[in-house]
Amino acid sequence: MSYSPHTAADRERMLAAIGVESVDDLFADIPSAVRASAWDVPPPLVEQEVRTELARLAGRNRIPEVSFLGAGVYRHLVPSVVGEVIGRPEFSTAYTPYQPEVSQGTLQSIYEFQSLICELTQMEVATASHYDGATATAEAALMACRLTRRNRVAVSAGVNPDYRRVLETYCSGPGIEVVILPIDLTDGGTGTTDPAAVEALGAVACLIVAQPNFYGQLEPMRDLADAAHAGGAQLVAVVEPTSLALLAAPGDDGADIVTAEGQPLGIPASFGGPYVGLMAARMASVRQMPGRLVGATRDVAGRKGYVLTLQAREQHIRREKAASNICTNQALMALAATAYLVAVGPAGLREVAELSTTQARHATAALEDAGLARRRFGGTYFAEVTLNVPDAARRHAALAERGIVAGYLPERHDPALRDTLLLAATELTTDDDIARLLDGLEATR
Amino acid sequence: MALPDDLRYSKEHEWVRVEGSRATIGITGFAADELGDIVFVELPEVGASLGQFATFGVVESVKAVSDLFSPISGEVVEVNETLRASPELLNSDPFGDGWIAKVELADASEVDALMDADAYTAETA
Numbered sequence: 001m002s003y004s005p006h007t008a009a010d011r012e013r014m015l016a017a018i019g020v021e022s023v024d025d026l027f028a029d030i031p032s033a034v035r036a037s038a039w040d041v042p043p044p045l046v047e048q049e050v051r052t053e054l055a056r057l058a059g060r061n062r063i064p065e066v067s068f069l070g071a072g073v074y075r076h077l078v079p080s081v082v083g084e085v086i087g088r089p090e091f092s093t094a095y096t097p098y099q100p101e102v103s104q105g106t107l108q109s110i111y112e113f114q115s116l117i118c119e120l121t122q123m124e125v126a127t128a129s130h131y132d133g134a135t136a137t138a139e140a141a142l143m144a145c146r147l148t149r150r151n152r153v154a155v156s157a158g159v160n161p162d163y164r165r166v167l168e169t170y171c172s173g174p175g176i177e178v179v180i181l182p183i184d185l186t187d188g189g190t191g192t193t194d195p196a197a198v199e200a201l202g203a204v205a206c207l208i209v210a211q212p213n214f215y216g217q218l219e220p221m222r223d224l225a226d227a228a229h230a231g232g233a234q235l236v237a238v239v240e241p242t243s244l245a246l247l248a249a250p251g252d253d254g255a256d257i258v259t260a261e262g263q264p265l266g267i268p269a270s271f272g273g274p275y276v277g278l279m280a281a282r283m284a285s286v287r288q289m290p291g292r293l294v295g296a297t298r299d300v301a302g303r304k305g306y307v308l309t310l311q312a313r314e315q316h317i318r319r320e321k322a323a324s325n326i327c328t329n330q331a332l333m334a335l336a337a338t339a340y341l342v343a344v345g346p347a348g349l350r351e352v353a354e355l356s357t358t359q360a361r362h363a364t365a366a367l368e369d370a371g372l373a374r375r376r377f378g379g380t381y382f383a384e385v386t387l388n389v390p391d392a393a394r395r396h397a398a399l400a401e402r403g404i405v406a407g408y409l410p411e412r413h414d415p416a417l418r419d420t421l422l423l424a425a426t427e428l429t430t431d432d433d434i435a436r437l438l439d440g441l442e443a444t445r
Numbered sequence: 446m447a448l449p450d451d452l453r454y455s456k457e458h459e460w461v462r463v464e465g466s467r468a469t470i471g472i473t474g475f476a477a478d479e480l481g482d483i484v485f486v487e488l489p490e491v492g493a494s495l496g497q498f499a500t501f502g503v504v505e506s507v508k509a510v511s512d513l514f515s516p517i518s519g520e521v522v523e524v525n526e527t528l529r530a531s532p533e534l535l536n537s538d539p540f541g542d543g544w545i546a547k548v549e550l551a552d553a554s555e556v557d558a559l560m561d562a563d564a565y566t567a568e569t570a
Contacts, residue, residue, distance in 0.1 A: 287485065287505075312485075312505045312510040317510060321503075321510065
């Protein structure tokens, strides 16, 4: 028996009810260039043929031998215990359960995650996670608009360009204006956001700044927070979680909302994810936070238990007035981050951050000493650095042929950054990796 | 429970007490009972301009969130700050200490469109 969800007559009646001519008209908002016009599907294959075909496709992947690619996603050691914990069948779900209080173990793991994020950021409350760093940041902008009853947000040009595109998309629906606070990208410039430029923006709900910024530079967060607050705006800090082991915590630097991509905490770098977004804020703003929150309480017998709390903000209760109807969480990836942080501990995370910054400085010094590159900006950088490299695009491609990814090419999103490379180092970056990068740049001079 | 007969009532279960050019607004005992234990009230800002039957705040109970609809239009001159720490006053004394806001009336005749105690009793019967 074939399953037919609705007949042609059903469809006609539904189209007539909403006043649309044809099913195609429902997709009128989607540009025709990205619409599938015809399905050209090859004939069915037997299992062995499928395996052969998939192996052929997998063989086209080029796994670099050496990589300095970062630009928002970082290759860190993932201790085996992380895979062991998230592979346990009790935990192997991508989502929080629909009858949550019977799953005390899941709720406790999320509560521990929230506690760890609060400790890392020195904020008062953290959500049960978001889809990724970009969506968490866009949600923070919407949250700031609710808190300030303003309809305009400012974002530093030092925030990841992909995050800024997601922010534009999120703000386009509710009609929130996004203004860009430029950063000094000139050769020899600061590579950072100027706090003195904030006042001229006028009234905004928030100022979104990345620390470290997309170009690796450390922003004057305290001054930016003061400038934002002087105009009644919230300061949204987009942070890199391993850096928090070395840098001042955003909660101590005046941030009102903190967001981050949690991938560096025990999640492999992978095209398209899955990753995990982090968000933390002040308790006074908790009712405007999007997404789920787990709280600890006591049952009638006085025993500790965990619950989903403040659910009246959420879409299953508050419907169209919910704090967010478009957010989700990444419970399994949040568990990976929890297992990672517990496994490495505070001292281990500090070692990760220190080794990453040290290797970034070794690489920079080696390339500068050999006359192959020069730091573009002054100031301080974390574990990622923007370098002037003559003929960068050609050499980046030539090095890729040798199995070396020479970081990210900033000219891909900003032509003004032609002939620069954005190199990232982590604790996995070896001295041999640096030597091979140096040799490759030497050979392509 | 007998309703105070010096108040006027709206279909959205708010009450209003007019004294000269000023009006005090709250939610009815019926509304508070229906919501259950109220845990949070989002108050309007002093100086905010309210429209008749437009939303001006939010009440959150353990089981639901509801918008507050102003029964009359006008400018907020005072809000009940006590509710921030003690939202349960809406349940225990909805027509007294659980008042929500005081408003400078924009149009006193709007009150005529509201129900008296008998009409509201019939409405909620």
